Structure formats: structure tokens, C-alpha cells
Amino acid sequence: MQLLQVIPITKSVSAEVLTYFSAKPVELGTLVTVPLRKKNTQAIVVHVESAMSMKSILRSATYQVRNIREIHTIQVFSPAFLKTCHTLKNFYATTTGAIMSQTSPSFILDHLSDETYHRPHTRLENTSRELLLQQPYTDRITHYKTMIREHQARHASVHVICATTEEVMHCYEHLQKNNDHVYQLHSGITKARARKLFKEIIHLEESSVLISTPLFIDTYQHNKETLVIEHESSAHYYTPSQPYIDMRIMIYEYAKQMKLNIIWADTALRPETYTRQENFAECIEPFNKRIFREQDIHIVRQHITKELQTDEERIRELQSSNREFTTLANETRALLTESIKRKEKIFIYAHRKGLAPNIVCNDCGNIARSHTSGLPYSLYITHNHKTKKSERKFICNLTGESILAFDTCQFCRGHNLVQLGIGTERVYEELKKLFPKVPTYIIDSTHTPTKKVLQEIIETYQKTTASVIIVGTQKALPHLDHIDRVIIASLDSVFSRMSYNVHVDVLNLLTRLHERSIHPLVLQSRNITEFSLPIVRDGLYAPYIKRELDERKRFSYPPYGHVCVIQKDVTKQRVQQHYRIFEEALKPYEPYLMIQPGRTRTRSRIVIILQLDTNTWSMKQQDAKLAIFLGSLDRDCTVQFDPYHLF
Structure with missing residues (x-):
């Protein structure tokens, strides 16, 4: 006698499992017919246990376990896949059905009883490597x-x-x-x-x-x-x-x-x-000792302090007639001029879209914020289809709220608002002033919202024999294979992210851009990127990985521990109540709690960060009390383990 855990095939498979008896042996992934309420329905077997081993639990159960009606010959998923889903269900504190829904193609989930999917799932006898x-x-x-x-x-x-x-x-x-x-x-x-x-x-x-x-x-x-x-x-x-x-x-x-x-x-x-x-x-092969050679990345230094500048750099700065903030340094402009003369294709990477990620008042120091969410506004240039003119707008990236840009501070009513940060539109505006005759395009989620628009730009870029400039975010990278000149406007702001993966993220981006660039990669930096990531200067992998692992071991980040991030949106009136509940329930795990603005002005977001050692939480074992607590959270809560960015 077997005890089967099955997921009924209803509108979705993301529901929790139901338990039934089976007198005959049943393989994982098999399609069966089970009684559900007053009718029969098809279900997928996701877990099998011996009824003898569950005897004591069955005796104390407050419900009756029923028998399955029929075992079909169709096997929708392999036993290996379902065992994997069961393992991941425990680690991510969710349900088997939710894991299956997230990790299976929709055309299979929509036709689970299709007999054409029946196939043998064999296991190799050899030992895996x-x-x-x-x-x-x-x-x-x-x-x-x-x-x-x-x-x-x-x-x-x-x-x-x-x-x-x-x-x-x-x-x-x-x-x-x-x-x-x-x-x-x-x-x-x-x-x-x-x-x-x-x-x-x-x-x-x-x-x-x-x-x-x-x-x-x-x-x-x-x-x-x-x-x-x-x-x-x-x-x-x-x-x-x-x-x-x-x-x-x-x-x-x-x-x-x-x-x-x-x-x-x-x-x-x-x-x-x-x-x-x-x-x-x-x-398989010896690791590359050098990810970059010395000549692979050309760093254009944009220092703020005089102490960090060489005499030659200081003289060049004083000789420059334009003392205002620019997205492109004098040396970068010279390289662009040379590339345009040689009719080269150019890609300039900007980490953020828009004209400026932040707007700051130079008088009181406050940042322009949304009245709805309380989050900082970003400045964009949009096209008004009625007036046929361009407009500057403040947009909240979280809620999508959009208003016409104002020129007075919300707090002190001063007129000294300045743009901070580098976005695609700001680089584009400067390029059009410097090189008005060179075709220049923007690729980001705002300017290329559809595949058709994106494809038109890529085709123009590839067919044009003269020089073409594309300013883009990471959205452009998969569509650009070989680029004559690649310039990174700045990566310094990336290091302010709340993420233990920042260095991995930057190195990943640099390697992708370097592999696409024919000439050496040009990186504009104010020493932040070089200081935070020395591999940019020397290209040596061993010191980079040693430093990275030492830092992760010190703070119990993966692979030496796990990070659990819980987020819950609540009304502002109930923030203190929920804050105390989370603080008390998670006290043994020393939680770090913070309050952030919600999606609307009347709501706030509670963020809880747990740093768990491998004895408390791992793929093989999970703390029972914490697992029960996470499983009891409602749908308004999101739970993430080892997220790429903390929030």
C-alpha cells in the first residue's frame, strides 16, 4: 500500500498537494484519476511514500484518506524532475505545484493529459561528474x-x-x-x-x-x-x-x-x-589566470579631488573651457572623433535609462520625490503626440506616476535643482550637440518598447556603412555581436546597490562588453570602480576570487550561508503592529527590519533580512520553526532566498 501526494489538474497546478491511497505501485509523474469533492478529476503524482511508514500519522489524522480511482499509463513529468521540485519546495518554503508552474513551459501545463507527452525517462547507470x-x-x-x-x-x-x-x-x-x-x-x-x-x-x-x-x-x-x-x-x-x-x-x-x-x-x-x-x-581546462589583459580595458579617469589627479590630468582639466558636468570626458570625446573619422560603429553603455536618475536641490539637499509613493523621481524626455513637442517629465519608476517636470524645490521653493547621475537620454543629448550629423539611437525599455522598433534600429545599425552611435542599457547587448568601439559612460553608481552580487554583476557586464568590442574597452571612472574591483586594472582572477570569498565568509553570504528577504506591503496605520509581529516571531534568527515607501502614499513596505548559516537553512535541512513560519505567510508577503539584489 502506497500513500500518494498528488496535484489535481484544475485551472493551475500551483495548489498544495492532496493525499490518497494506492494499492498498486505508482511512479512519480504518473497521471491518475482521484475523487475530489463529488466528482473525479485527473491529477499528477508528485510524491510517494510507504503507508506503513506513515501509520502513526494516519491514525491521528482528522480527515479520511481516500483511494485513487484509476492509474493511467501517461507520465507527464519525470521522477527526477518531481524529486527536484520536492527538494526545491522545502528550500524555497513554497509548494511543489508552485515550483512546477514556475519551471515548466506553458504548452505542457496547458495540455497535461496529452498522451503524446508519454515517454520513458531513463536514468543513466554511470556516475555523474x-x-x-x-x-x-x-x-x-x-x-x-x-x-x-x-x-x-x-x-x-x-x-x-x-x-x-x-x-x-x-x-x-x-x-x-x-x-x-x-x-x-x-x-x-x-x-x-x-x-x-x-x-x-x-x-x-x-x-x-x-x-x-x-x-x-x-x-x-x-x-x-x-x-x-x-x-x-x-x-x-x-x-x-x-x-x-x-x-x-x-x-x-x-x-x-x-x-x-x-x-x-x-x-x-x-x-x-x-x-x-x-x-x-x-x-575541464586550467582556469584563465587573466580575465583581461592590461591593454583590454582603457580607463578614462574622471577624478573629483585634485589629490588623486596627476599633473598632466590636472593641466588638461584646467585647459578645458567647459567646466560644467559632462557625461563624456575630453579623452572620450577625442576617441569618439577618431572613430567617427574611421566610420566605425560605436556603442555607449549607460547603466540607467532617462535623462537623470535623480533630481537634487543644491540649496536644501533634498531629492525630488513622488507625492504618491514617496520615492525619488527620475527625469525623462517624452514626446507629446497632441502638441508634437518633446516634454520633460518626472516619472516614478515603481508606480509609473508621471508629471510635468517642475523647476522649484518641493521643500524650500528654491530654483537650484540639478540633475544627478547618467542616463541614456543625457548621453544622447550630449552626443547630438557634439556630433549632430552622426546617426544616434537609444536602446532601452522606454525608447524600444517593442521588438519591431528594436529590430529596425539594429537593421539600420548593421546596414549603414558610415559611423553610427547607439546609446543603450543591457537591453542592447544581446543584439550587438561585433562593435568597433565600446564606451562605458560610468559604472560607479552600481556599487551603491544593496547586493552582495555587485562585483559579480559588474565583472559579468565587463566581460560581455569586452567580448563584443574590437578596440579596447573604454571605461570612464572616478576611481570607484577601480578601487572596488581591482580586477579591472590588472585582470587577475585569483586575487579577485580570494577577496570576494573572504568577504562572503565574513558576512555569511553564499556559499557560506543563506540570505532570506521577506517583504510585506501594509497600510501605514498597521506598520507598527506588523513590525512587532515579525520582530517577535523571528527574534531567534536576529532579523534586520526596515521600513520603505510602498506603491502608494497610504502604504508602506516592511523588509526583513535574515542571515542564516548552513546549519539553520540549506538544501538538505531547514529549521522546522522557520519553515512553518514562512509557510504560514499570506500572499501579500514575498519570500526570497539568496536574491540577486536584496531589495
Whole structure:
């Protein structure tokens, strides 16, 4: 007799599990018919236990456990996938159904009873290996091609997982050449096309190569042997909605269950991945000692204090006729002029969109804030379709509130408002003054909201033989392969983020830009980037990773501990009440509580940060009291473990 935990197939599979008896053995992932209220419904088996081991619990149960009606031959998900979901459910303090909904493609969830999905999920008998590959992108592609040929020779399949649709398409272009049965699956293709490819792959009785996003992790391939996590430092492996899951953990746990080889690959591996060497992970090739050579990054220094300047730099500053704040230094302007003369394509990276991220009063020091949310306004230039004119507007990035820009301080009524920070529109305005005849475009979420608009700019950029300038955020990077000149307007403000991943984020961005740039990468900095991240100067990976791991060990950040962030929006009248409840309930875990503005003026957000050691919370074990508390939180609360940014 078995005790089955199942998820009924209703409008969604995100509900909690129900328990039923089965006299016959049932495999995980099998479709069954169960009695639910006064009718029969289909359900997926997600957990199986022996009824004998649960005898005492069943005797004390306050409800009657019923028998299943029918066992179908259809197996929707593999046992390995469901065991992985069960493991992640405990770690992320959520439900199995919520994990399944977040980690499965919608065309499968919409047709769970489709018999065409039935396929055998075999487990390899060999022992799995964990491998690390730290090489530039072109070298990784070369390694993948060799690896695919070796796998095909022994009739084995490979699954390469990329973080985004654009990366899948890019990788597919390289690996499909001279190889048979190479497939790509991602959200960029239609559901009908995805279903057709999915069925073709699972019924193929030959080795294949699948390149996909993480959602397709449970795709059956003939004799699958190796999983690759490509560009493993990407922030896009985190799911964008609750439950917030790091899909790299999902892939790793799934590979362990399936006994597959797993390769962690990137130009510069994350500290968490680097420490896997201590757990017997092997290096495929010796690590790159230098991520950058000395000539790869040209740093244009923009010092504020005279003490940090050399005599030559000080003379150049005094000779400059323009003493106002500029987004582009004199040296950068000279490089731009040379590139334009040579008819080169130019990309200027700005970390923020808009004209200015913040507006500050120079008289009283206050920041212009939204009356609705209380958060700082950002300054944008928008086009008024009625008047056919451009307008300057203050926009709250959290709520979307938009008002015409005012020129007097909200607090002291002074007229000394100044723009702080560098945005795409500010760089664009300066470029149009300097080089009015050069075609210049902006790529960010405001100016290129649709794929069509974005594609038009990229096509113009590629076809134009003369010099073209693109100013953009990270949204532009997947669409630009080879760029003559890449300039970073500034990265100094990035280091003010509340995140233990700041250095990883900056290094990831620098490596991506460097791999796309033909000339040395130009980085404008006021010494903040160089001081916070010395690898920018010397390119040495070993000192960088040692310093990073020492800091994480000191503060119990991953991989030496875990960070849990709980957020709850409440009315301002109930802030103190909820604050005391959280403070008292989480007292044994020494919580750090703070109050932030909510989405409206009448609401506030309570943020709780817990730093947990591996004995309190890990993939293998979780503190029972904390797990019960997190499970009892209502839907107004969001819970994140090891988030990319704390908030």
C-alpha cells in the first residue's frame, strides 16, 4: 500500500498537494484519476511514500484518506524532475505545484493529459561528474563543438541551457553547423512550433543536441549524458515572479537525480561556482589566470579631488573651457572623433535609462520625490503626440506616476535643482550637440518598447556603412555581436546597490562588453570602480576570487550561508503592529527590519533580512520553526532566498 501526494489538474497546478491511497505501485509523474469533492478529476503524482511508514500519522489524522480511482499509463513529468521540485519546495518554503508552474513551459501545463507527452525517462547507470569551464565565449563554443562530436560518436545526447532567448539563438547559430539533430526551444517560438519540436525530440531514437532556456530542463533526449549551464553568472537565471527560484540550483539538483554530467561554463565563474572545486568538481581546462589583459580595458579617469589627479590630468582639466558636468570626458570625446573619422560603429553603455536618475536641490539637499509613493523621481524626455513637442517629465519608476517636470524645490521653493547621475537620454543629448550629423539611437525599455522598433534600429545599425552611435542599457547587448568601439559612460553608481552580487554583476557586464568590442574597452571612472574591483586594472582572477570569498565568509553570504528577504506591503496605520509581529516571531534568527515607501502614499513596505548559516537553512535541512513560519505567510508577503539584489 502506497500513500500518494498528488496535484489535481484544475485551472493551475500551483495548489498544495492532496493525499490518497494506492494499492498498486505508482511512479512519480504518473497521471491518475482521484475523487475530489463529488466528482473525479485527473491529477499528477508528485510524491510517494510507504503507508506503513506513515501509520502513526494516519491514525491521528482528522480527515479520511481516500483511494485513487484509476492509474493511467501517461507520465507527464519525470521522477527526477518531481524529486527536484520536492527538494526545491522545502528550500524555497513554497509548494511543489508552485515550483512546477514556475519551471515548466506553458504548452505542457496547458495540455497535461496529452498522451503524446508519454515517454520513458531513463536514468543513466554511470556516475555523474561536475565540471567547471572558465574560458572566453569563442573558446567555450569550440569546446562544445568538440564535446558534441565525442557524444555523437558514443550515441549520447547533450543539453545546453542558456539564460535568455537571445543567448539560445546565438548559441544555436554556432552549434547547428555540421551537426545533425540540433534543436532550440525558447519563448521566442510559437506554442504550436514548440509543441511540434518537443514531440520530435522526445520520440527521436538517436542522439541529439538541445539548446534551450531553463524551462525545458525536463525534455527527454535519447541517452542524455551531459547538461551545460552556459553563461552561469547571468542574473537572468532567477525567475522574475514568485516563487523566486535560482534555476541554476534547479538544473544542478535535476542533474544529480538523473546522474548526468553537469558543466558550469562562463568567462569568469561566480564565487559560489568556484568553491565547487572543494566538493570534487573538476576543471575541464586550467582556469584563465587573466580575465583581461592590461591593454583590454582603457580607463578614462574622471577624478573629483585634485589629490588623486596627476599633473598632466590636472593641466588638461584646467585647459578645458567647459567646466560644467559632462557625461563624456575630453579623452572620450577625442576617441569618439577618431572613430567617427574611421566610420566605425560605436556603442555607449549607460547603466540607467532617462535623462537623470535623480533630481537634487543644491540649496536644501533634498531629492525630488513622488507625492504618491514617496520615492525619488527620475527625469525623462517624452514626446507629446497632441502638441508634437518633446516634454520633460518626472516619472516614478515603481508606480509609473508621471508629471510635468517642475523647476522649484518641493521643500524650500528654491530654483537650484540639478540633475544627478547618467542616463541614456543625457548621453544622447550630449552626443547630438557634439556630433549632430552622426546617426544616434537609444536602446532601452522606454525608447524600444517593442521588438519591431528594436529590430529596425539594429537593421539600420548593421546596414549603414558610415559611423553610427547607439546609446543603450543591457537591453542592447544581446543584439550587438561585433562593435568597433565600446564606451562605458560610468559604472560607479552600481556599487551603491544593496547586493552582495555587485562585483559579480559588474565583472559579468565587463566581460560581455569586452567580448563584443574590437578596440579596447573604454571605461570612464572616478576611481570607484577601480578601487572596488581591482580586477579591472590588472585582470587577475585569483586575487579577485580570494577577496570576494573572504568577504562572503565574513558576512555569511553564499556559499557560506543563506540570505532570506521577506517583504510585506501594509497600510501605514498597521506598520507598527506588523513590525512587532515579525520582530517577535523571528527574534531567534536576529532579523534586520526596515521600513520603505510602498506603491502608494497610504502604504508602506516592511523588509526583513535574515542571515542564516548552513546549519539553520540549506538544501538538505531547514529549521522546522522557520519553515512553518514562512509557510504560514499570506500572499501579500514575498519570500526570497539568496536574491540577486536584496531589495
